[in-house]
Each structure stands twice: as structure tokens, then as C-alpha cells.
Amino acid sequence: MNELCIRPGRVEDAPALRKLERQNFTDPWSEEGLATSLASPLYYIRVAEQTGEIFGYLIASRVLDEGELLRIAVSPDKRVRGVGKALTRAMMEENPATKTWRLDVRVSNYGAIKLYESLGFKAVIRRRNYYEKPAEDGIMMMLES
Ligand SMILES: CC(C)(COP(=O)(O)OP(=O)(O)OC[C@H]1O[C@@H](n2cnc3c(N)ncnc32)[C@H](O)[C@@H]1OP(=O)(O)O)[C@@H](O)C(=O)NCCC(=O)NCCS
Structure with a gap:
């Protein structure tokens, strides 16, 4: 099957997500932490898969509304x-x-x-030195429906 598939993440996806974490972030989540999150109902996790390869994922948490x-x-x-947008839309x-x-x-992080802007998120506050490795300001964005 060659079509892009967005599906719930499974514990056995942890190594693939760990690989993407290392490629994309300077503070990657550990494989153990990812496996724990994948097993937990507290997290909403979706992966983008094509021909058996995971090449994107999204992790969110929800409390009340x-x-x-x-x-x-x-x-x-x-x-x-359009993969990032498909994952965020699914969320x-x-x-x-x-x-x-x-x-x-x-x-x-222009991209x-x-x-986020393409989906209606708006910047609400700039947080000084919110990030490390490297140190950088963060922008908090929100979307209200
Ligand atoms: C951010 C990220 C997930 C976006 O994923 P993506 O699959 O490339 O995004 P999409 O193709 O769905 O693009 C969605 C929209 O953003 C735009 N966009 C995405 N990346 C862009 C870029 N580098 N420059 C300009 N526009 C960009 C697209 O053109 C599209 O706009 P449209 O819907 O108006 O046509 C991806 O760049 C990534 O993995 N970055 C590294 C990890 C990261 O920074 N994560 C976010 C941490 S907050």
C-alpha cells in the first residue's frame, strides 16, 4: 500500500520515533520515554506512514477542553x-x-x-530564552475553536 496513512502510534513504533527525534531536535526524547508515552492514554500520538516507513509523527496531550x-x-x-498539516488536522x-x-x-522555526499559522494558530506571547541548545526565545501560539 503506497498511500500516506495517518494512524495511532504503537509501542513498537518507539525506535522509529526515536530516530526522527534525533534527526529533528537537539533535546530528543529517549526511546524509553517514547515507548511509555505510546502506551499511555494520556497522550494522543499519530504517525504518518507510507510503504511501511514512518516519516512523521505528532504527540499531544489533552486535559479537559x-x-x-x-x-x-x-x-x-x-x-x-502537506504531511505536517495532515497530522495537525487529524489532531x-x-x-x-x-x-x-x-x-x-x-x-x-519559520516552517x-x-x-501553525496555516491552521489558524495565533502567536500570543514571546517567551525570553525559553529554549536551550541553542538558547532562543519561544513563541506560544494558540488556537481557539
Ligand atoms: C514543522 C514541520 C513539522 C512541518 O511539516 P511539513 O510536512 O513540512 O509541513 P506541511 O507541508 O504540512 O506545510 C504546512 C504549511 O506550512 C508551509 N510550510 C511548511 N514548511 C515551510 C517552510 N520551510 N517554508 C515556508 N512554508 C512552509 C507549507 O507551505 C504549508 O502552507 P499551506 O498549507 O498554506 O500551503 C517540519 O518542517 C519539521 O519536521 N520540522 C522539524 C521539526 C520541528 O521543527 N517541529 C516543530 C517544533 S515546534
Whole structure:
């Protein structure tokens, strides 16, 4: 099957997510932490898969009617083809009880900011030195439905 598939993450996906974490972030989650999150009902996790290969994923948490997008990444060779948007749209559509979504993003992360803005997220506050490795300001963005 060659079509892009967005499906719930499974514990056995932890090594693939760990690989993407290392490719995309300077503070990657451990494989153990990913496996624990994949097993937990507290997290909403979706992976993007094609021909058996996972090349994108999204991790969010939800409490009552509030949700937080914690992690999203797409393999560098599969970017700007709508995968990140499909993952984020799935998060919003599959959690209708979540009325407010929030996330944090590095000020320099142009591609991610474009993705979030394209879905209606708005910048609400700039947080000084929110990030480490390297130190950088963050922008908190929110979407209210
Ligand atoms: C951020 C990220 C997940 C986006 O995934 P993606 O699959 O490339 O995004 P999409 O193709 O779905 O793009 C969604 C929209 O953002 C735009 N966009 C995405 N990346 C862009 C870029 N680098 N430059 C300009 N626009 C960009 C697209 O053109 C598209 O706009 P449209 O819907 O108006 O046409 C991806 O760049 C990534 O993995 N980055 C590294 C990890 C990361 O930074 N995660 C976010 C941490 S907050």
C-alpha cells in the first residue's frame, strides 16, 4: 500500500520515533520515554506512514477542553508536502472536545510557524530564552475553536 496513512502510534513504533527525534531536535526524547508515552492514554500520538516507513509523527496531550501540541516532526526529505498539516488536522478533528490548543515554537522555526499559522494558530506571547541548545526565545501560539 503506497498511500500516506495517518494512524495511532504503537509501542513498537518507539525506535522509529526515536530516530526522527534525533534527526529533528537537539533535546530528543529517549526511546524509553517514547515507548511509555505510546502506551499511555494520556497522550494522543499519530504517525504518518507510507510503504511501511514512518516519516512523521505528532504527540499531544489533552486535559479537559485544553490540548497541547508537544512534538511534531516530518523527515527532511518529505517536508512541505502537506504531511505536517495532515497530522495537525487529524489532531484537531479527532479531538472535538478540545476547544483550545496551544504550543511553543522557536522564533527562528519559520516552517513550523507557517504550518501553525496555516491552521489558524495565533502567536500570543514571546517567551525570553525559553529554549536551550541553542538558547532562543519561544513563541506560544494558540488556537481557539
Ligand atoms: C514543522 C514541520 C513539522 C512541518 O511539516 P511539513 O510536512 O513540512 O509541513 P506541511 O507541508 O504540512 O506545510 C504546512 C504549511 O506550512 C508551509 N510550510 C511548511 N514548511 C515551510 C517552510 N520551510 N517554508 C515556508 N512554508 C512552509 C507549507 O507551505 C504549508 O502552507 P499551506 O498549507 O498554506 O500551503 C517540519 O518542517 C519539521 O519536521 N520540522 C522539524 C521539526 C520541528 O521543527 N517541529 C516543530 C517544533 S515546534
